[in-house]
Amino acid sequence: MTAHGTQPKTRACTWCGTEVEAGLAAGGGQQDLPIYCCSGCEAAALIVAGAGLDAYFERRELLPPRPSAGAVAGWDHIPRVALAGGLVQAQLHVDGLRCAACTWVTERVVLDSPGVVEAHVSYGTGAARIVWDPAQGDLLEALSRVQRLGYRPRAVDVAGTGDRDLLLRLGVAAFATSNVMMIVAALYLGWLGGMTGPYQVLFRWVVLILSTPVALYSAAPFFRGAVEGLKVRLLHMDLPIAIAVAAIYGQGLVATLRGEDAWLDSMTMLVTLLLAGRVLEQRGRRRAAEAAQALAGQAPTTARRLTGSGTGTGTGTGMGTGVEEVSVDLLAVGDRLTVASGEDLAADGVVTAGKGLMQVAMLTGESEPIEVGPGRSVVAGAVLVSGDIQVEVQAPASESLLARMADMLRDAASRPPLPTAADRLAPWFVAFTLLTAAAALIGWGLAVDLSTAARVAVSVLVVACPCALALSAPLTAHAGLGAAARRGLLLRSGDAVHRTALVDLVALDKTGTLTWGRPRVGQADDAVLRIAAGIERASVHPIARAIVAAAAARGIALPLGQDILETPGRGISGVVDGQRYHLGAGDAGVVVLTDASGVEVGQLHLTDQIRDDVRSAVAGLVGFGVGVALVTGDHPTVAQGIAAQAGISEVWAGQTPQDKAQWVADRRAQGHRVMFVGDGVNDGPALAEADVGIAMGHGAASSVLVADGILVGGRLSALRAGVVAARAAERATRRNIVRSVGYNVLAVTLALSGAINPLIAAVLMPLSSALVIGGALSVERRVRKELER
């Protein structure tokens, strides 16, 4: 080892904060000047400085990602909308935003690009909207600036028009309700004080006028839902609601004309509450759908094609060996593409020339890059970590594995939610309501007279409206989803909450789930680590990143390795402190550092380590009676070791993907409700088979596809919190069903006896809804209490 007489002076990279030795860094190292660890950081800082945004350095709370040297992926597929005045608008998504200052600087840099007139980036969602003048500039220029800062723009499938339609309907309903309530209060008080004719007429007509837009406009989604349900012979909650709204509004119309009491106030209130519930439900669902889509990622939209190859119809002519950049839509089977280090592959194909390392984590969840060479099949979306290859296209880009998966995900996101417990009760409600109303009509008609019978029948239809029940499902689902999401478990639907509540056995995959799924430096000498990190600092290989991260974590200043030579499969070499070193693979999990003459200088041990909170998460699950098992394809001794560290006693090792799915099926046959947590393609069958499949947030897109939920942030303790939240939501749902059905039985009994009038209904209906809302609101409080225990 070369000794360093004096500790070199170090400073943090002005852009990304990596410690660098002054004097060695790119861009000079004088004390008062900025200093950069690499040219990417320098370029990023220059963009920011060039736009006059130096304030960014003071306001940022988190350091930005290190800019990638990767090729600029095409953004041709971002939908563009022509606006008035020749302007064009695009909606897209920016990944990697870590703090408010990231958002700010991204927005400003885009605004500073030529031609851009408007830019809005949302920190909360990463959604971005850019408006520009195509005569003066181009979107791609603006996006490439963002890319060079280290943030990653990409196209989105769902443009965020949001829930404006429901909000408009809700606004109208809320306005009508608040005014109707004031007026009917006067009417009801008028019963006592003997209100005279003209006032009553005025009030009743105003109530009718205010209720009309509520019945015809605000309540339209319920009518539409009911009709669509009937078309496919499915009775759900919208039908009884639509019946009640129609009955009340019809009665109100007739009663107002004839100068009688109406129930319109109950109707406006009911519609308002139900719409509010829908808004909450929709927001929660959209958030989960967006998270899934962000994970699915995207293949690049342009590719570099060798001209004269295959049957392509691009602009390139002649039979030369030139390279042209084309949109992936123009790629045809047989075209040959060239892919350089750091680039994404645009279409599925076979390697024809060259060698390299490919990262396919996005598709398979496998963190180790695989070696590819001639004859090997490769898939779109894979990243060439190092090397240089040529690929012959075997399927049009639109039919690549990645594109098909993205399509499936889009379908899954747009699929209507599964029927809830309340929806399953709906047919009974409809039958019960209509039968009781008919009975009232006949009974009272025979006993008294037809007009009294009609009045009673209408009152039955009114009070039998399952408003509280219909409100209960979205509210408790929202409360459960929210309580779980705040703790790191994003469940897809209210139905997933229901199934999570019943889970009594959790099966965990090992690699990537119980462990980090990527190598981390264990044992290593500081001096060895310093040299290795100096050589590896520019590499995007996962092992290189682990080494650089370990050096940074130990506070070691990184020297700038020079004259770096990276040979796929053989390692990397470079000059540090004036001496050449080579870094290559030794035994499994060991990286060996040698000097120029091949003499070993030191070793770095890299292992996949267990996540920090596994032990407490497992203990927590076992603590409330949920079994935990480790089910992995790995070798039994490795699995036993990891299980012992995690505190798991049940271990199933050497399981193939089919074995895992069979294991889950067996447990389910024994009566267990199984949650399977995994991150790879090989976990797909088990995730689909389980009652609840949970994918890891960094996992393969295909595992996200079949999963009911996503563990974001990689904290396993979120599993325990998620189960607690789901159970609390489930209890609240049951309580709410009992409460609302109890109310309906009571109200219908009263109505049948003729004892109910509009005032009693106006008090009872909101009261039952308030009970249900209270039940839903208590979920978060109960979850917090239980988790603190």
Add this chain to the structure above:
Amino acid sequence: MNAVFYLLPVALLLSGTFLLLYLFAVRQGQFDDLDDPPLRMLDDD
């Protein structure tokens, strides 16, 4: 009590104005993103 005959329309007109303002705001997209504005309030651009 006769005041009701003109006070009621006036009250509805007033509250109706606010409804229209709300509808306008929704159409403008002011409710599309409720998470961001709190993070931006100190931006002095």
